[in-house]
Amino acid sequence: MLPMMPSIKSYEDLRREIARRHADLSDRLQRIAKYAVDHPDDIALNTVSTLASEIGVQPSSIVRFANAFGFGGFSEMQQIFRSRLVADASSGYRARIANVRGEKSVSGNSNDPIAVLTREVDADIASLQEMGQSADRQLLKRAISLMSNASTIYVVAQGRSFPVAFYLSYALGRLEVRSHLIDGIGGLNKAVAQTATPDDLLIAISFRDYSPDVVGVVDIASKRRVPIIAITDSPLSPIAALAKVSFEIRSAMEDRPFRSLVAPMALSQALVVALGHHLTSEQRST
DSSP, rough: OOOOOOOSHHHHHHHHHHHHHHGGHHHHHHHHHHHHHOOOHHHHHHHHHHHHHTTTOOHHHHHHHHHTTTTTSSSHHHHHHHHHHHSSSOOHHHHHHHHHHHHEEEEEEEEOOOHHHHHHHHHHHHHHHHHHOOOOOOHHHHHHHHHOOOOOOEEEOOOGGHHHHHHHHHHHHHHHHHEEEOOGGOOHHHHEEEEEEEESEEEEEEEETTOOOHHHHHHHHHHOOOOEEEEOOOOSTTTTOOOOOEEEEOSSSSEEEEEOOOOHHHHHHHHHHHHHHHHHHHHOOO
């Protein structure tokens, strides 16, 4: 008898279920799962044969993937992705993405700095617009609750994500919230993580290709039962699976040579400002 499947009624339901079961899928189905999470618009709009060619699998494998998540076939699963496209992506967002892609194809090799600036600005506006439209109120409230109740907030990131962590640490200090930036100086990332307790909180920021140092800190914190907030780019991210709250920020243009930090910075600023309002409200009520 097949195991009972959860009721999947939306893209978010499917996304959560893919993340929950990803480790148990075969290598081929994991490849399809990653593509489905990273390219939901393509799943919504393309045929099964086109997708199979793009992913590098047989069409029957995509049908098996759909069956594995309780759908009668690919077409039934595709409706979930199409519903997301209609509900979550406004025509303005889709047009902006199309414009960015069109400009890239026309002038991708241009040496004109104005053309480069325009493409970057348009892509960032599109990312911000999508993040704002898909924001989950309850997820944000849970994050603020974790931050307000933490004895110490540890913040970790490496490489290109480090400016986000530095800003969070700086801004939390301005709120007089106890925080500790795990900056990796002296190779002490894991040693510092060992000092965190379940009364604290870890905010971890990492994007593909996911810093091993950050993943290691998250793993230690999880084992020590430290609550974790992840800021990342996919529910399949190694730091998302261990987080109590995970914010997955998609880039409007995944093939940009440098991942923009505009959307992660905006989210971080929103978290700090909302935390400030929350703390002020608590002070007034006491």
